[in-house]
Amino acid sequence: METLGRILRLWRVQAYLDLLFLTQDARRAGTYVVSDLIITVATFAATLLIAERFGGIGEWSKPQVVFMLGYGLTAHGLLDVFFGYNVKFISRRIGRGQLDHTLLRPHSIATGLLTEGFTPFSGFTALAPGLGLMAWAAGQIGLAVTPTWLALLVVQLVASGAVVLSFHFIWGTLAFWAPRGAEELSSSTNRMLDQLRQFPLDGVGPAVRSGLMTVLPVGFAAWYPCRALLGLEGSAASLALTPLAGLLFVGLATFAFRRGLAHYARTGSSRYSDFGHRR
Numbered sequence: 174m175e176t177l178g179r180i181l182r183l184w185r186v187q188a189y190l191d192l193l194f195l196t197q198d199a200r201r202a203g204t205y206v207v208s209d210l211i212i213t214v215a216t217f218a219a220t221l222l223i224a225e226r227f228g229g230i231g232e233w234s235k236p237q238v239v240f241m242l243g244y245g246l247t248a249h250g251l252l253d254v255f256f257g258y259n260v261k262f263i264s265r266r267i268g269r270g271q272l273d274h275t276l277l278r279p280h281s282i283a284t285g286l287l288t289e290g291f292t293p294f295s296g297f298t299a300l301a302p303g304l305g306l307m308a309w310a311a312g313q314i315g316l317a318v319t320p321t322w323l324a325l326l327v328v329q330l331v332a333s334g335a336v337v338l339s340f341h342f343i344w345g346t347l348a349f350w351a352p353r354g355a356e357e358l359s360s361s362t363n364r365m366l367d368q369l370r371q372f373p374l375d376g377v378g379p380a381v382r383s384g385l386m387t388v389l390p391v392g393f394a395a396w397y398p399c400r401a402l403l404g405l406e407g408s409a410a411s412l413a414l415t416p417l418a419g420l421l422f423v424g425l426a427t428f429a430f431r432r433g434l435a436h437y438a439r440t441g442s443s444r445y446s447d448f449g450h451r452r
Contacts, residue, residue: 248330352443
């Protein structure tokens, strides 16, 4: 309970700093929000236009595709809200030597990573459209939105976010050994994951699909949990697969980060840049 209380207090502080960031310069805040909204719309516009032109994609109807897009944006938006300021892109903090800021603070690294990126005001630009798309699609599909279904939706969203965040951390920890190169490599893998999560994977072969559920876990970012939530898998057990994958990826990310941190304790950082760090 003491740790939870500390996390809530730190979230309150970070929320205040985020609000201060937006309100201290109205022009900059407006530019930031508008540009983020444009980028967000651009990420799903192509898939949405394809679904509109052909009435769906493969066995997915247009409302089902919209639901998947909304789900992916919502999961992405939750990560932006809770892990902004390059906590999600941990390779940047490690590669730029900014992890030292976290190490110097009087709480654990886990508490720092859980709270330093909380941006409830500036990080909403993907969350709001995502929730809107899901709500519209649920009405078009005629989903029975019960409290149980909503609880399952929350569990799936948290699990998808855990998979994506863990994937970022697994690649990001390479920056402990190669600060500059790993930062660029991690950015490329993150971009690939964000781009591929917008399309249903039903039409790809079993081998490719297996790779997109393990090596590059695109399937757990939106496609598979949406199949389970919409009843396309035909089995209630399918609702457990994404949470299990989330636990597995969190374990792998924790192992990789601890190994990297042990190396960092011996070598330290070979460079420092304050770019992207909130002061």
